[in-house]
Amino acid sequence: xxxxxxxxxxxxxxxxxxxxxxxxxxxxxxxxxxxxxxxxxxxxxxxxxxxxxxxxxxxxxxxxxxxxxxxxxxxxxxxxxxxxxxxxxxxxxxxxxxxxxxxxxxxxxxxxxxxxxxxxxxx
Numbered sequence: 001x002x003x004x005x006x007x008x009x010x011x012x013x014x015x016x017x018x019x020x021x022x023x024x025x026x027x028x029x030x031x032x033x034x035x036x037x038x039x040x041x042x043x044x045x046x047x048x049x050x051x052x053x054x055x056x057x058x059x060x061x062x063x064x065x066x067x068x069x070x071x072x073x074x075x076x077x078x079x080x081x082x083x084x085x086x087x088x089x090x091x092x093x094x095x096x097x098x099x100x101x102x103x104x105x106x107x108x109x110x111x112x113x114x115x116x117x118x119x120x121x122x123x
Contacts, residue, residue, distance in 0.1 A: 063102070067099060067105065083109070
């Protein structure tokens, strides 16, 4: 019923298909492994960069806290802080040299509505 040549050709075809299937499986596994490696590398790089950014933000917040504590000390130590005293304090801080990134600090005086005109005249 089946000739010897048929068995040979069938065997060659099956062997070829087996090699093709194994090659396709190995290629798929390699491809998935490469994707996993790239994703892990991307995740590590992301975590490293966000960690550095977080450290910079924390350092900046500590710097802002130092300036605010210094300002609080000025107001606690003085009976009444006026514009000139505040200006002298702010100039002494030398924000550009000592606190890069802080663009400025401001002084806002609490005024009663009836004293507004007199305040504008003084300024």
